[in-house]
Amino acid sequence: MRTGVRIGVDVGKARIGVARTDLHGMLATPVETVPRSPEGDGSDIRRIREIADEVDALEFVVGLPLAMSGNETASTQDARDFAGRLAALAARPVRLVDERLTTVSAQSALHKSGRNTRSSRPVIDQVAAVILVQHALDTERTSGKAPGTVIEPIDPNQGIR
Numbered sequence: 001m002r003t004g005v006r007i008g009v010d011v012g013k014a015r016i017g018v019a020r021t022d023l024h025g026m027l028a029t030p031v032e033t034v035p036r037s038p039e040g041d042g043s044d045i046r047r048i049r050e051i052a053d054e055v056d057a058l059e060f061v062v063g064l065p066l067a068m069s070g071n072e073t074a075s076t077q078d079a080r081d082f083a084g085r086l087a088a089l090a091a092r093p094v095r096l097v098d099e100r101l102t103t104v105s106a107q108s109a110l111h112k113s114g115r116n117t118r119s120s121r122p123v124i125d126q127v128a129a130v131i132l133v134q135h136a137l138d139t140e141r142t143s144g145k146a147p148g149t150v151i152e153p154i155d156p157n158q159g160i161r
Contacts, residue, residue, distance in 0.1 A: 001025050001141050004058025008133025010125050011079045016044055017125025019133050028134040030126035049090050059092050061136045063099030084154030097136050097148035
């Protein structure tokens with residue numbers, strides 16, 4: 001198991017959930033919900049990079065939304081593009097990891113704790129990011145291999161209007 005803080009990123013159309021792990025890769029905790037930059041000006045990516053810089057993160061783990069069948073969805077390319085722009089600006093590796101059911105699991109966990117969907121909106125993305133990065137840690141621990149696929153950087157201005 002590699003030592004180092006990982007930053008979990010759950011990319012949504014309106015919000016981005018951010019979580020982090022401890023240095024030893026044992027536990028993930030929520031950090032922040034970052035508003036998605038509506039103009040594509042990169043402020044969301046800059047904020048996520050700031051979070052990673054504050055904790056000297058080893059890498060980013062970005063959720064790759066796939067259908068239950070494993071096929072790509074409308075959100076898959078958006079997550080790939082976001083991860084590529086993050087890789088170009090972040091000065092650390094970005095890994096794409098299958099995120100099937102993370103949001104559903106997050107909603108279920110919050111409902112079990114007594115929170116309804118409306119009151120959970122501000123934190124649901126953070127909880128999904130926690131589940132995502134915790135799954136990546138568990139996968140690495142059991143397989144002995146770093147999770148997911150390293151994404152190649154893309155032009156950070158791609159998709160900016």
